[in-house]
Amino acid sequence: MLTALTAHLNFGVCLIVTAVIAILFGLQPVLQPKRLELLDFRTNPNTTVSVLSYGLSRLLLVYFYFNGKLGTNSVGLNLLVLDAGNLATLLSAVALSQGTRMDFSKLKYFAAPAVFLALWDMCVAPFSGNVALLKLGAIAPSAVLAHLATIFLGWMFVVRWGAHGLWFLALAVLNSLLQLPGYYTVFVMPPTSTPNPIGSAIFFGLAILKIPMALIFIGFLISHIRPAFDAAKYWPDGNVEPDVWVYRPIAAVVSLLAAAVSTALIGAIVSKPVEKEIERLFAPTTQIDV
Numbered sequence: 696m697l698t699a700l701t702a703h704l705n706f707g708v709c710l711i712v713t714a715v716i717a718i719l720f721g722l723q724p725v726l727q728p729k730r731l732e733l734l735d736f737r738t739n740p741n742t743t744v745s746v747l748s749y750g751l752s753r754l755l756l757v758y759f760y761f762n763g764k765l766g767t768n769s770v771g772l773n774l775l776v777l778d779a780g781n782l783a784t785l786l787s788a789v790a791l792s793q794g795t796r797m798d799f800s801k802l803k804y805f806a807a808p809a810v811f812l813a814l815w816d817m818c819v820a821p822f823s824g825n826v827a828l829l830k831l832g833a834i835a836p837s838a839v840l841a842h843l844a845t846i847f848l849g850w851m852f853v854v855r856w857g858a859h860g861l862w863f864l865a866l867a868v869l870n871s872l873l874q875l876p877g878y879y880t881v882f883v884m885p886p887t888s889t890p891n892p893i894g895s896a897i898f899f900g901l902a903i904l905k906i907p908m909a910l911i912f913i914g915f916l917i918s919h920i921r922p923a924f925d926a927a928k929y930w931p932d933g934n935v936e937p938d939v940w941v942y943r944p945i946a947a948v949v950s951l952l953a954a955a956v957s958t959a960l961i962g963a964i965v966s967k968p969v970e971k972e973i974e975r976l977f978a979p980t981t982q983i984d985v
Contacts (some may be wrong), residue, residue: 857934
């Protein structure tokens with residue numbers, strides 16, 4: 696079970712990212728700036744579909760984190776929403792690999808996995824009972840999809856931007872590593888009356904990672920300096936460095952997050968010994984009457 700704080704934190708981050716993407720698409724047809732030309736479906740359908748799919752994946756996470764008490768009911772529906780979001784992430788990666796003449800016929804390959812996952816989530820997962828092994832089997836397809844979709848999206852940034860895309864790939868790998876225990880925490884571990892500190896830490900980390908990942912995703916695609924998207928590509932062949940202004944907010948946010956996380960860790964480590972020392976110093980002494 697998630698705590699309200701971690702659920703609301705993820706909810707807020709996903710909502711802001713979705714809103715920013717919606718605003719960018721709203722500005723594109725009105726202002727038509729050069730930086731937003733990759734969001735023009737008429738000339739760049741591949742990148743437009745990629746950004747829309749990424750925004751859809753964040754929007755579905757908004758729904759997922761909405762109630763803050765996941766894993767207690769509607770297991771099938773929660774898995775279905777997560778799978779739809781991960782399929783959107785995978786579509787974002789596939790679209791990014793395509794050229795400006797995107798082959799939309801490839802979308803048919805998403806039909807079979809989507810139908811399988813929908814049937815599995817609604818017909819199999821809800822009936823896994825309270826057996827941990829059965830629960831693990833029920834979430835296995837969803838967890839594998841989440842892992843692969845995130846890694847593939849990170850790899851496509853390396854393909855398109857070369858070494859500079861390693862920033863996004865590194866964050867994607869960290870995100871995928873946290874997703875697997877996250878699924879276990881929500882769907883396998885039995886609900887308890889007290890918050891699970893490990894689960895809270897996992898979803899706090901997922902919320903933190905969403906911020907620089909969104910900054911890089913949006914920043915790279917609206918940068919004035921960008922790779923050529925004229926042909927499909929699956930392997931990097933050069934480096935394309937985005938504008939300096941793209942890195943500045945990323946560096947600032949990462950620095951602030953690193954400072955906040957390190958402060959929290961140091962506080963968690965030293966707070967208990969300090970608390971015990973204060974109790975020892977100010978504890979009332981026992982007087983013995985003679």
